[in-house]
Amino acid sequence: MSLLQVKKMSHDFGGLRAVNNYDLTIEPGQVRGLIGPNGAGKTTIFNLITGIFKPTEGDVILNGRKVTGMQPHQIASRGLGRTFQNLQLWRHMTALEHVKMARYSKISYGLIGAFFGTSKRNMEEKENEEKAHNLLKMMGIDHLSDQVVINLPYGDQRRVEMARALAMEPKVLFLDEPTAGMNPEELIQMMDIIRYVHKAFGLAIFLIEHRLKVVMELCEVIQTLDFGHVIAEGTPEEIQNNSKVIDAYLGKELVI
Amino acid sequence: MKTLSTKIRESYSHVPLLGWLFGALVAVILEHFLGDMLADTIGLPKIPVLFGFVIILKKPLLIPSAAAYVSLTYVLPIGVIARMSGSLVNKISSKLFNLSIVITVLVHLALLYAILHLWSDISAYRVLMLKLTLIAIILTLSLNVVNGYMGEFSCSHPGFMALGAYAASTFTVVLFVNDKLFGPAILPAALGPFMFPIALIIGGVTAALGALAIAVPSFRTRGDYLAIISLAFMFIIKSLIENLEVVGGPRGLSSQPDLANLPTVFLWTVGCIWIVNNFVTSTIGKALNAVRDDEMAANCMTVNTKRTKILAFLFAAFWAGVAGGLFAHVLRYVNPGTFSLQKLAEVLAMVYFGGLNSVYGSIVGAVSLSLLGEALRPLEILKWIFIPLLLILVMIYRPTGLIAFKELNVRNLVKPKQTE
Numbered sequence: 163m164s165l166l167q168v169k170k171m172s173h174d175f176g177g178l179r180a181v182n183n184y185d186l187t188i189e190p191g192q193v194r195g196l197i198g199p200n201g202a203g204k205t206t207i208f209n210l211i212t213g214i215f216k217p218t219e220g221d222v223i224l225n226g227r228k229v230t231g232m233q234p235h236q237i238a239s240r241g242l243g244r245t246f247q248n249l250q251l252w253r254h255m256t257a258l259e260h261v262k263m264a265r266y267s268k269i270s271y272g273l274i275g276a277f278f279g280t281s282k283r284n285m286e287e288k289e290n291e292e293k294a295h296n297l298l299k300m301m302g303i304d305h306l307s308d309q310v311v312i313n314l315p316y317g318d319q320r321r322v323e324m325a326r327a328l329a330m331e332p333k334v335l336f337l338d339e340p341t342a343g344m345n346p347e348e349l350i351q352m353m354d355i356i357r358y359v360h361k362a363f364g365l366a367i368f369l370i371e372h373r374l375k376v377v378m379e380l381c382e383v384i385q386t387l388d389f390g391h392v393i394a395e396g397t398p399e400e401i402q403n404n405s406k407v408i409d410a411y412l413g414k415e416l417v418i
Numbered sequence: 419m420k421t422l423s424t425k426i427r428e429s430y431s432h433v434p435l436l437g438w439l440f441g442a443l444v445a446v447i448l449e450h451f452l453g454d455m456l457a458d459t460i461g462l463p464k465i466p467v468l469f470g471f472v473i474i475l476k477k478p479l480l481i482p483s484a485a486a487y488v489s490l491t492y493v494l495p496i497g498v499i500a501r502m503s504g505s506l507v508n509k510i511s512s513k514l515f516n517l518s519i520v521i522t523v524l525v526h527l528a529l530l531y532a533i534l535h536l537w538s539d540i541s542a543y544r545v546l547m548l549k550l551t552l553i554a555i556i557l558t559l560s561l562n563v564v565n566g567y568m569g570e571f572s573c574s575h576p577g578f579m580a581l582g583a584y585a586a587s588t589f590t591v592v593l594f595v596n597d598k599l600f601g602p603a604i605l606p607a608a609l610g611p612f613m614f615p616i617a618l619i620i621g622g623v624t625a626a627l628g629a630l631a632i633a634v635p636s637f638r639t640r641g642d643y644l645a646i647i648s649l650a651f652m653f654i655i656k657s658l659i660e661n662l663e664v665v666g667g668p669r670g671l672s673s674q675p676d677l678a679n680l681p682t683v684f685l686w687t688v689g690c691i692w693i694v695n696n697f698v699t700s701t702i703g704k705a706l707n708a709v710r711d712d713e714m715a716a717n718c719m720t721v722n723t724k725r726t727k728i729l730a731f732l733f734a735a736f737w738a739g740v741a742g743g744l745f746a747h748v749l750r751y752v753n754p755g756t757f758s759l760q761k762l763a764e765v766l767a768m769v770y771f772g773g774l775n776s777v778y779g780s781i782v783g784a785v786s787l788s789l790l791g792e793a794l795r796p797l798e799i800l801k802w803i804f805i806p807l808l809l810i811l812v813m814i815y816r817p818t819g820l821i822a823f824k825e826l827n828v829r830n831l832v833k834p835k836q837t838e
Contacts, residue, residue, distance in 0.1 A: 233717065235720050235721055235722050239720040244718055250714065253711050255708065263704055263716070263719060264719040265720075266701055266702070266705055273729075276702040277693045277697055279696040279700075283700060290701065327719075
């Protein structure tokens with residue numbers, strides 16, 4: 163059974179059809195890419211699947227359960243983690259608090275624990291803290307765990323966001339332009355991180371990317387989107403040689 | 419000059435909190451036994467009630483005497499004892515600390531209570547002021563949960579306070595007082611102290627139910643809308659009570675039994691600080707910060723944002739209700755006019771002056787503005803120029819308040835400070 167299935171999903175913004183009849187199947191452990199020119203609807207697709215927008219038509223099935231119309235936090239706690247295109251971190255919180263926060267749905271001490279500081283709460287908080295430290299170590303930023311995130315350099319902020327997404331123990335991870343705004347060195351580090359978490363957690367990964375180098379190297383299957391339609395789907399080689407994709411990116415060749 | 423102040427600070431850096439408390443205890447004991455005599459010799463009519471502020475403002479000629487009194491009874495003993503007892507107190511403190519954190523905290527609280535009790539024993543005015551200050555701490559802390567930790571702007575706190583005050587008062591008056599509104603007492607007055615916590619909890623729960631009424635519709639929106647809805651709620655509650663003849667209408671409700679004595683108010687305040695601090699340091703409470711800073715991200719990171727917001731609002735309202743119940747029993751009279759814009763301005767000022775998102779800040783804000791309000795009373799109308807001016811200055815130089823975004827870490831607060 164596939165991990166995530168999207169069936170005939172469409173979405174309208176007012177009169178504009180932003181996404182049209184979109185289909186997607188992600189198998190456990192698969193790395194998939196979504197590319198397309200600016201404004202093609204890539205982030206909208208992410209927002210539709212993660213529950214921020216409700217699709218006008220179609221269904222999203224996660225782990226064999228229909229999650230269409232659920233709240234984002236419900237979908238997230240069923241195993242769908244994500245990062246954002248323009249880093250949505252909590253500006254007053256430390257790196258450690260970010261990662262701990264993503265374990266919110268795993269907390270079982272309840273309000274009694276929160277109000278009265280029971281031993282159960284202390285134990286759980288400690289456990290979560292250890293797990294958070296491990297993730298930060300994995301990202302190589304454990305020494306920054308007590309820093310408020312807005313004081314961190316951009317590359318480290320990306321790592322915090324990645325650690326935060328991993329802390330919710332997702333089965334499939336959505337990465338919205340994980341290398342946006344990075345220099346070539348940081349880019350290679352980020353690609354290593356993505357490869358590493360893919361292996362270490364056996365995660366399925368679905369990523370939006372503008373840099374073709376990243377998609378071509380990482381992904382097994384790539385979808386190309388243009389004006390809300392999937393215009394091509396296939397392996398990196400197939401996509402590279404697909405005339406429709408070339409047209410969408412570079413424009414049609416004029417034959418005179 | 420700078421070297422002197424750093425020198426002083428250095429020489430006191432090893433004094434733990436316990437040392438300061440010992441110093442203060444000695445100071446208040448001295449005042450208790452020798453205060454009258456000292457005031458007499460220096461030429462003051464009686465012991466200055468508020469560190470001499472009121473006297474200075476009323477009769478400027480007495481400034482030297484008041485300054486001498488304050489330095490002799492407070493500054494000198496506290497300074498000397500804290501400095502002298504440093505190593506001994508550090509030893510006691512580390513013994514206690516190694517024993518158990520709970521006992522350490524209890525010892526500190528007991529000392530603090532003893533100090534406050536002895537200090538306020540001098541005059542009834544001090545007792546009343548102290549109680550109202552403690553209540554202000556509860557109120558400020560609870561409003562900080564919504565306005566600071568969650569970053570919404572709620573204006574309904576006086577409304578919640580009114581709900582709590584009237585619910586708790588009605589409960590105690592019906593049970594323990596022969597009242598012409600509610601008939602003869604049902605239970606003997608001796609049971610009062612045992613039923614009082616129940617009365618306060620009823621007050622808190624009533625306020626929380628009221629909060630539910632605005633939380634559900636208004637949390638569909640954010641920002642200005644909540645401010646307006648909550649402001650409307652405050653006025654609705656006020657006019658509701660004004661038109662409710664059962665509880666006395668605009669004339670107010672009086673003859674509450676005298677249950678809110680100093681230990682009770684102190685215990686409830688400490689309990690409130692403890693619970694609020696526990697809450698905001700837990701991951702469930704930190705979710706409030708996540709919702710404030712980026713609600714969508716919080717939602718995508720498995721945080722149930724709607725539940726979080728409603729929970730915080732009800733929690734804050736509960737404590738406002740408890741504060742209202744205490745307030746009613748301290749003054750033993752409430753009328754709906756009390757819970758209006760003036761009260762709102764007071765609480766908001768305390769929150770924003772003290773510091774957003776901080777338990778310390780709320781305590782500092784509540785205590786300093788309550789003290790300032792009382793100390794500047796002789797200035798009459800000028801007081802209302804001076805305090806707002808101070809607020810404006812704080813907003814310019816520290817936009818988030820005096821002590822914002824600082825966690826209250828009890829362990830750090832009470833731990834011993836060794837010199838080496």
